[in-house]
Amino acid sequence: MNILGFSYEEFVEEIVKLGLERYRADQVLDWVYQKLVFSFDQMTNLSKEHRRLLPQHFSIDLPKVVEKKVSKFDKTTKYLFELKDGNTIESVLLFHEGYATACISTQVGCPIRCSFCATGQSGFVRNLEVDEIVSQILAIEADSRQKIRNVVYMGMGEPLLNYDNVVKSVRILNHKKMKNIGIRRITISTVGIPEKIIKLGQEGLDINLAISLHASSNEKRMQIIPLASKYAIEEILDAAKQFQQNTDRRVTIEYILIKEFNDYDEDARRLAKILKEMKMKVFVNLIPVNPALPGLERPSIWKINRFKEILVESGIEAEVRREKGVDIEAACGQLRLRALQKR
Numbered sequence: 001m002n003i004l005g006f007s008y009e010e011f012v013e014e015i016v017k018l019g020l021e022r023y024r025a026d027q028v029l030d031w032v033y034q035k036l037v038f039s040f041d042q043m044t045n046l047s048k049e050h051r052r053l054l055p056q057h058f059s060i061d062l063p064k065v066v067e068k069k070v071s072k073f074d075k076t077t078k079y080l081f082e083l084k085d086g087n088t089i090e091s092v093l094l095f096h097e098g099y100a101t102a103c104i105s106t107q108v109g110c111p112i113r114c115s116f117c118a119t120g121q122s123g124f125v126r127n128l129e130v131d132e133i134v135s136q137i138l139a140i141e142a143d144s145r146q147k148i149r150n151v152v153y154m155g156m157g158e159p160l161l162n163y164d165n166v167v168k169s170v171r172i173l174n175h176k177k178m179k180n181i182g183i184r185r186i187t188i189s190t191v192g193i194p195e196k197i198i199k200l201g202q203e204g205l206d207i208n209l210a211i212s213l214h215a216s217s218n219e220k221r222m223q224i225i226p227l228a229s230k231y232a233i234e235e236i237l238d239a240a241k242q243f244q245q246n247t248d249r250r251v252t253i254e255y256i257l258i259k260e261f262n263d264y265d266e267d268a269r270r271l272a273k274i275l276k277e278m279k280m281k282v283f284v285n286l287i288p289v290n291p292a293l294p295g296l297e298r299p300s301i302w303k304i305n306r307f308k309e310i311l312v313e314s315g316i317e318a319e320v321r322r323e324k325g326v327d328i329e330a331a332c333g334q335l336r337l338r339a340l341q342k343r
């Protein structure tokens with residue numbers, strides 16, 4: 001029973017079942033989540049008897065680092081982690097305005113198969129367990145000695161297809177007696193599953209939501225995101241609006257710019273129009289596509305800036321995302337795909 005998979009309440013219950021006082025749970029969690037001590041032996045405020053008893057019931061398992069790449073330019077660090085069953089996942093440590101941000105995975109591979117994503121190309125294996133999601137943060141902190149301030153669920157997988165485990169992991173990361181990361185510093189990024197977006201808004205978590213829209217017409221979206229044939233843009237944005245009404249959080253729209261595909265003036269104007277019609281607080285993040293996969297080219301800087309200006313002139317807040325880790329294959333899924341190809 002990996003401690004990292006328990007909610008706070010569940011862990012307290014387990015500790016009490018063993019005949020220990022409730023506050024012992026807080027002590028153990030403080031060692032694990034704050035002091036990054038992963039051996040009961042080193043938990044010096046526990047009695048020798050407790051230090052012997054606890055490992056008979058619990059483990060504290062982190063994934064193994066099998067590959068690590070550090071950018072020379074901005075210290076972005078990409079990890080390839082191996083899970084207990086031998087599957088591998090990627091996580092990234094990056095620095096945003098000087099603060100450490102972890103980008104974590106929620107699935108081994110991804111069933112959505114977006115055409116611009118290396119993870120999508122490598123197929124889908126399984127959902128991650130709660131402890132496998134949470135432990136990515138601790139493994140990054142233990143390796144880098146950087147305290148993670150922000151978490152984005154934007155690595156491998158579609159978080160809302162692993163809904164229960166993702167939401168439980170958010171509660172663990174946010175809990176004051178556990179990882180204690182502010183809820184407004186946690187972002188879930190989804191390709192857009194309307195019923196799950198609405199449900200997320202009703203969880204009582206003021207979490208950030210990012211929608212990977214990547215096109216302003218359903219026809220174009222279907223060409224790059226197979227799931228788009230099931231959910232129309234209007235339905236997704238309507239769900240995002242309901243999320244916002246429940247949480248009062250600004251919604252981020254992610255838009256990957258692909259040369260001569262979705263980078264035309266009419267794409268920008270249509271995007272501005274649909275977002276204005278929704279009457280939501282939105283922010284558009286423009287992301288020049290990573291040309292790692294064959295057939296993908298990013299637009300010129302001039303075209304990227306023009307796209308942004310059209311949005312801004314229409315009253316939509318927009319930014320071009322600054323690239324991180326350009327020298328370390330930081331595009332989602334690249335490291336794992338290469339490792340799989342070598343096998």
Ligand code: SF4
Pocket residue numbers: 110111112113114117118119120121155156157158191332
């Ligand atoms: S972009 Fe996200 S949803 Fe699409 S295949 Fe990649 S990991 Fe999955």
